[in-house]
Every structure is written in C-alpha cells, then in structure tokens.
Amino acid sequence: MVRHSTDGVEEQVDFLDFYAEYHGHAVAHLRRVLPTLRQGRRAAIFLAGDSSLDNKYWFDAHAPALNGYERALSPPEQKLDVAYWLNNELVRRGRTDLFALNAAVEATTLDDRARGALLPQDAFVREHLTRADHVVVSIGGNDIALAPTLCTVINALPLVRCAPALALRRAACACPPDPYGWCGDLGCQGAQGCAAGVCCGCPPGLGYMVDLFGHRVRQYVLRLLGARRPATVVICMIYFPDAGRASGGWADAALGALGYDAAPHRLQLLIRAVFELATRRIRIEGTRVVPFAMFDVLDGRDPRDYVQRVEPSPVGGAKLSRALLDALLHGGEQAPAATAAAERAPAPLAAIMR
Structure with missing residues (x-):
C-alpha cells in the first residue's frame, strides 16, 4: 500500500507492507522510498547480499523511524534490522548526509546469482548507484549452511573435520586461478571452483573456499556495480555462528555436519583463513574496497547477538552496524577523536523498542 503524506507530495509505503516480504524488500517499495531518502542530495549506503544484512524477518522489535524513514513509511516505524541500526548510528554521529537502504535478500546464495544473473534487488542497486554512494556486500554464508552444492560439501567437510587446526591457524595458503574473467560465473554446482581450487590450497579444499569467497564474490560485486563505481565497497566475511548448542535454529543440521557443535574453533579457524586469503585480496578498479570481518x-560467544544461531538479532545488528560504519567511514581504523563523543554505543534496546 502506498500513501501520500499530509502535504500530498511524498509517497509513503505502509510500514507493515514494507517489512512483510521474507526475501528482502519488494523492489516496488524500494523505488518508492528511495526518492524520499535521497532528498537533500544525500548519498546511499546500499546493503546487498543475504540475511546477514537482511535480518528483518527474524524478530518483531521496532522503533520510531529516523533518518528520512519517518517521511517514507506510514506509520513512521522501522524494524530493528541492520539497516535501522546503520541509520541510527548515522544520526548519532551527525552524518545525516548519508542513509542506509536494505537491498539484501534473505536465504539467497551466490549460485542464485550465477550465469550472469542478478536478483531484482541487485538490479535495483545497479540502476540507482551513484559515484557518491557506498555498497556493503555480505554473501556466501548460505552457500555453505543453507544450499551447499556437492562440490562445496566435498571441499568443506574435510577442512572442518579432518584438517589439523594448526594447519588452518599457521600454514593455510591458497592461490586458485580465476576462471571467471573469460567465461563468467557459470554456477555449475561449483564445478568451476572445484576444478580451479582442488590442487591450489593447503590444507586440501581450502583453494575451493578461497575461490568461492574471493573470485566468485568479486564477480558478483562487478555485476552488481555494472559500469558504475561507488565511493566505497565494503566486502564482508561472515560472522561466527552462535556456539551455544542450547539455543537451536534452522541451521542446526548444517552446523552439526560441519562439526561446529563439538569443535566450533575449527570452522572459526577456516572462516578466519578464508577472510585473509580471499576477502582481503579482492580489488575492484575505480573504487575503494574495504574488507570487513563480521566475526x-x-x-559466537554471546547468544544475545543471534536469532536461530545464524541470524543477527537486534543486539547483534546494532554491534555490526557500529563496526561497519567505522570500516566504511574510517577504513576500519578508530574514529577521529573529534567525533568520539558522538559515536557512543546506542541507547539500550528497551529504551527505544515498542
């Protein structure tokens, strides 16, 4: 449902409709809220990828809308997802020249975007991206936990079940060739990466994972950007899942198969190694690329950070958003002293939730 504001000029989207979509936000809604958020020639922080950024489905907590959303949504409320907390932090830091808009899509994978495909929300970002904007990308976790291909299973299980922890901590290395530059990401159930990475990493299988989170993520980002180059692209490596088995969640079977319940440190070591060997090495000509370690x-130590063990809760989303803005605005370094007072932690959730 679309409503007009009291002055009859701005289109407003119904709050419940805006957050009703399981798979991201409807593109029709994104198209309606973006012009309102852009007012004053503000730059966007577009979120793209999967539910590590599109976590709105997993809770009902909401708060008064802010940073332009009070004009875009009716009634003026927002769910406490990652996008909300980014906007909350921007207001607290006095950076209302920026706003965050979620175009990430729950329960999606790199394979969903193979063979040159983009999701409608990805195409929306590419269509509306400007040189002043920023893009935050987090993708790949569901290719392991939700919909792993046979090649992914073949390469991942030995790494987390058999590879010595010392090898992942001290001797991990990988240099898989990039097979996508001339033929693109064909999907093929991971066969390209399997062929490229099977003998190009130590321990065995690591080359495949570096290809997945390095070359394939880069190919997705290039398609997402198209011919345009934003000011910054933040490329995230997934966080550690909740290591507490008591909480339970939809990914319990996958986490159990990966040995996470019995020895969470093994998967955590793998995630760290892939971040260093893949995410940190991604380069895109014409824009600043900032690697960001969600982990x-x-x-994994505080269950309050999670819903279903693998989705950020409002508490976890608030933590991620503060660190994401530090990475985006300051390259991951500590904020300048002049802004330190404005960058305090958000108010307790109980003080703003309704």
Missing part, C-alpha cells in the same frame, strides 16, 4: 564483532 570480529559477532564471535
């Missing part, structure tokens, strides 16, 4: 923020 430095959500490290």
Whole structure:
C-alpha cells in the first residue's frame, strides 16, 4: 500500500507492507522510498547480499523511524534490522548526509546469482548507484549452511573435520586461478571452483573456499556495480555462528555436519583463513574496497547477538552496524577523536523498542 503524506507530495509505503516480504524488500517499495531518502542530495549506503544484512524477518522489535524513514513509511516505524541500526548510528554521529537502504535478500546464495544473473534487488542497486554512494556486500554464508552444492560439501567437510587446526591457524595458503574473467560465473554446482581450487590450497579444499569467497564474490560485486563505481565497497566475511548448542535454529543440521557443535574453533579457524586469503585480496578498479570481518564483532560467544544461531538479532545488528560504519567511514581504523563523543554505543534496546 502506498500513501501520500499530509502535504500530498511524498509517497509513503505502509510500514507493515514494507517489512512483510521474507526475501528482502519488494523492489516496488524500494523505488518508492528511495526518492524520499535521497532528498537533500544525500548519498546511499546500499546493503546487498543475504540475511546477514537482511535480518528483518527474524524478530518483531521496532522503533520510531529516523533518518528520512519517518517521511517514507506510514506509520513512521522501522524494524530493528541492520539497516535501522546503520541509520541510527548515522544520526548519532551527525552524518545525516548519508542513509542506509536494505537491498539484501534473505536465504539467497551466490549460485542464485550465477550465469550472469542478478536478483531484482541487485538490479535495483545497479540502476540507482551513484559515484557518491557506498555498497556493503555480505554473501556466501548460505552457500555453505543453507544450499551447499556437492562440490562445496566435498571441499568443506574435510577442512572442518579432518584438517589439523594448526594447519588452518599457521600454514593455510591458497592461490586458485580465476576462471571467471573469460567465461563468467557459470554456477555449475561449483564445478568451476572445484576444478580451479582442488590442487591450489593447503590444507586440501581450502583453494575451493578461497575461490568461492574471493573470485566468485568479486564477480558478483562487478555485476552488481555494472559500469558504475561507488565511493566505497565494503566486502564482508561472515560472522561466527552462535556456539551455544542450547539455543537451536534452522541451521542446526548444517552446523552439526560441519562439526561446529563439538569443535566450533575449527570452522572459526577456516572462516578466519578464508577472510585473509580471499576477502582481503579482492580489488575492484575505480573504487575503494574495504574488507570487513563480521566475526570480529559477532564471535559466537554471546547468544544475545543471534536469532536461530545464524541470524543477527537486534543486539547483534546494532554491534555490526557500529563496526561497519567505522570500516566504511574510517577504513576500519578508530574514529577521529573529534567525533568520539558522538559515536557512543546506542541507547539500550528497551529504551527505544515498542
């Protein structure tokens, strides 16, 4: 449902409709809220990827809308997802020249975007991207936990079940060739990466994972950007899942198969190694690329950070958003002293939730 504001000029989207979509936000809604959020020639922080950024489905907590959303949504409310907390932080830091808009899509994978495909929300970002904007990408976790291909299973299980932890911690290395530059990402159930990475990493299988989170993520980002180059692209490596088995969640079977319940440190070591060997090495000509380790923020030790063990809760989303803005605005370094007072932690959830 679309409503007009009291002055009859701005189109408003019904709050419940806006958050009703399981798979991201409807593109029709994104098209309606973007012009309102852009007012004052503000730059966007577009979120793209999967539910590590599109976590709105997993809770009902909401708060008064802010940073332009109070004009875009009716009634003026927002769910406490990652996008909300980014906007909350921007307001607290006095950076209302920026706004965050979620175009990530729950329960999606790199394979969903193979063979040159983009999801409608990805195409929306590419269509509306400007040189002043920023893009935050987090993708690949569901290719392991939700919909792994046979090649992914063949390469991942030995790494987390058999590879010595010391090898992942001290001797991990990989240099898989990039087979996508001349033929693109064909999907093929991971066969390209399997062929490229099977003998190009130590321990065995690591080359495949580096190809998945390195070359394939880069190919997705290039398609997402198209011919345009934003000011910044933040490329995330997934956080550690909740290591507490008591909480339960939809990914329990996958986490159990990966040995996470019995020895969470093994999967955590793999995630760290892939971040260093893949995410940190991604380069895109014409824009600043900032690697961001979500696992430095959500490290699996505090169950309050999670819903269903693998989705950020409002608490976890608030933590991620603060660190994401530090990475985006300051390259991951500590914020300048002049802004330190404005960058305090958000108010307790109980103080703003309704």
